[in-house]
Amino acid sequence: MADWKSRVYEKREQIKNSIPPGWVVPQDALPPNSQLDVTAFPQRCRMLSSKELQITESSVTKLLANLADARWSSVEVTTAFYKRAIIAHQLVNCLTEIFVDQALQRAEELDIYLKEHGHVMGPLHGLPVSLKDQINIRGIDSTMGYASWIGKKADKNSVLVDVLESLGAVPFVKTNVPQTLMWAETFNNIFGRTVNPYNRALTSGGSSGGEGALIAMRGSPLGVGSDIGGSIRIPAAFCGLYGLRPSAGRVPYAGCVNSMEGQDSVLSVLGPMSDSIQGVKAFMQAVIGARSWMLDPLVIPKPWSNDEYNLVNHNNGQNLCFGIMWNDGLVVPQPPIRRGLEIVKQALLDAGHKVIDWQPIKHKEILATVDGIWAAADLEDYEAVLRDLKEPLVSSMTPASVDADGFHPGVEFAADGISAFELWQLQKERRALRTEYLGHWNATASATGTGRPVDAIICPTAAYVAPKHGGNNSAAYTKVWNGLDYTSCTLPVAQADESIDVDTRNFVDEPFLSLNDKTTSEMYDARTSHGAPIAIQLVGRTMEEEAVIKMVEIVEVAIREYVMNKGATPA
Known part of the structure; x- marks a missing residue:
């Protein structure tokens, strides 16, 4: 059996050879490494025609409309996004699997279907959709960053891929992840590091970091990530996108590879x-409408509810009351995030909604319980994959830990864990914490003035905008909602501005909440953060996907009108 490095070199060459030569930007035409913001490069590089630029700059809503009336063919749209995805890959290293012929054949079949039947195959007809590397497509690798899994091609699609194809979508690329998926940044020994298009010295987040970077470059209109502790929301926030973490059981997961199965x-x-909340809605409405509980036994048979989307249980969307969590009691966010929260608060007040402070309870205990459940056998899980080729376990996301060949040497580790009884106690504790948090939420009815509890929580997605590579050392602001299984969605608010986002925290009157709070405060550099997307997170209750999507739309409109009317964002 070949050693793991040999397999990696072969895989890298395979990916390089899968790119059509005419779609490769010449090396001397690429921006220098010193150019950090590369978001505008696809528009200027002359690799895309004016029509291809028009297509790839269009919203999901416009794309679906133009595909449905045959104004644009699926082959045209898929080709345009494929070419732009290849450009993006050369700039931010976001792809793992490229299968042009297969995707274009699928697109052509959809064009023929539309012509012959006079109607679309489904609500996502002709739309290219990118997929996180772990989502199986028949005949294609899902390495998940493990050299040991190179060449283990999937023998069948994951359920979601079958569902997407039944809806008329065109899966067209797979995107980069960290080895094991259990990182909030994106690097592995096979494909290397994915960087942030707004500033290549900063992380794109993880573990769906390839998706975040690709969509931010408009190399895909709609992508699918996964989230166990923030892996959709963190890259979405760092890359200025909308990313929805549904509650467990709303979207089919069967047939994917994963850690800790x-x-x-x-x-x-x-x-x-997606780069719009309408893209998020189109995906959720279509996938839920496909009744995938008939294909995946863990999917809850809950059809899409227009009543829930129209906020029937939330005063029909009028005079809502939001709770803003300024910090989680553990870490105070850095200045750009604090400004983002203030923008949202003022925008909602101006739009006629109420805003009260949200008091977090037991976040430290919830996070410790989630970590304990993961740690029950996580190292044993990783070791089971790595031992065959004596492949190293990636133990750091810092660039300094990677050698000249792009490899992280890994660390020696010994699998440990806890007994089944000890795991049961952690699961019991999590259940008690969920019950306590539910009561805490319900009790806010006495403070909202609406007769209802808080309609949703507004909070940071992370305590900072995208940090330097290796600097994303916490997922606390997202992971807590995984522990509670609350639906949550990121939305972009503004961009960090070094002239506005100065650190005015009074450390005499506001002592550090924790060691991590001190570290987070000390790492803030306004110049480094300048231009990075500012995003926040809207959190609803369990199974409130429809309501959360609608409330994100309401917040988005309020922010847009606030910025338009005020002409400036508050410090």
């Missing part, structure tokens, strides 16, 4: 990422 307490979920 069999750990059924804090479940990983699949969810959409």
